[in-house]
Amino acid sequence: MFDKNVLHYQTKTDEVLNEVLSVDVYPNKKLAELLKDNPIIFYYTEQDTTDAAMASIFQNGKRRPVMLLDRGLLRGDNKELLVGIMCHELGHWIDFSGRPENYFGREKLWQECFADMVGYKMAKNAGYDMSFAVEKRKIMAKEQRAYCKAENKPLPEKTIFEKRAELLEQAFGNDETSKSNMVVINRLSGLKKER
Numbered sequence: 001m002f003d004k005n006v007l008h009y010q011t012k013t014d015e016v017l018n019e020v021l022s023v024d025v026y027p028n029k030k031l032a033e034l035l036k037d038n039p040i041i042f043y044y045t046e047q048d049t050t051d052a053a054m055a056s057i058f059q060n061g062k063r064r065p066v067m068l069l070d071r072g073l074l075r076g077d078n079k080e081l082l083v084g085i086m087c088h089e090l091g092h093w094i095d096f097s098g099r100p101e102n103y104f105g106r107e108k109l110w111q112e113c114f115a116d117m118v119g120y121k122m123a124k125n126a127g128y129d130m131s132f133a134v135e136k137r138k139i140m141a142k143e144q145r146a147y148c149k150a151e152n153k154p155l156p157e158k159t160i161f162e163k164r165a166e167l168l169e170q171a172f173g174n175d176e177t178s179k180s181n182m183v184v185i186n187r188l189s190g191l192k193k194e195r
């Protein structure tokens with residue numbers, strides 16, 4: 001059956017996207033250029049969870065970006081979370097260096113960190129408070145640790161979520177001077193070499 005709410009979800013995601021694209025500085029400007037000839041398609045999954053909502057971005061056969069978003073995320077009223085998640089995924093699109101069609105795999109650490117940084121910056125540029133972002137990753141890291149402990153699964157000394165939280169905190173935690181941003185960009189290029 002056609003879900004009438006989809007129109008409402010489309011309005012919500014379009015609104016966020018327009019706010020992000022209307023800012024005329026990097027990285028928002030870069031995204032606007034990329035989307036000019038290939039407008040984004042949103043698709044809302046049946047997943048109803050709000051606390052563990054997921055999103056993903058991939059390229060369809062016509063090279064258009066397709067963003068999948070759990071309906072739970074659209075149903076909730078946490079706009080900052082929606083903006084944060086959308087901007088992270090859009091950050092992946094900016095770094096779209098050859099991800100194959102129908103790609104659903106896991107990203108490399110540096111790609112996740114890149115999407116975190118660029119996404120955070122885009123959301124801030126659009127006037128959103130993203131101060132929850134570091135804490136959110138720390139909570140995800142704790143949940144992952146608890147899950148792996150319960151399931152007897154091994155985990156590295158520092159998990160990807162923990163590294164992502166650390167990098168984001170270094171970049172935007174105290175101040176947002178270009179100096180602290182540069183430290184992170186340098187560390188990102190280090191991660192890039194490791195892959």
Ligand SMILES: [Zn+2]
Binds near residue numbers: 088089107111112115
């Ligand atoms: Zn990601």
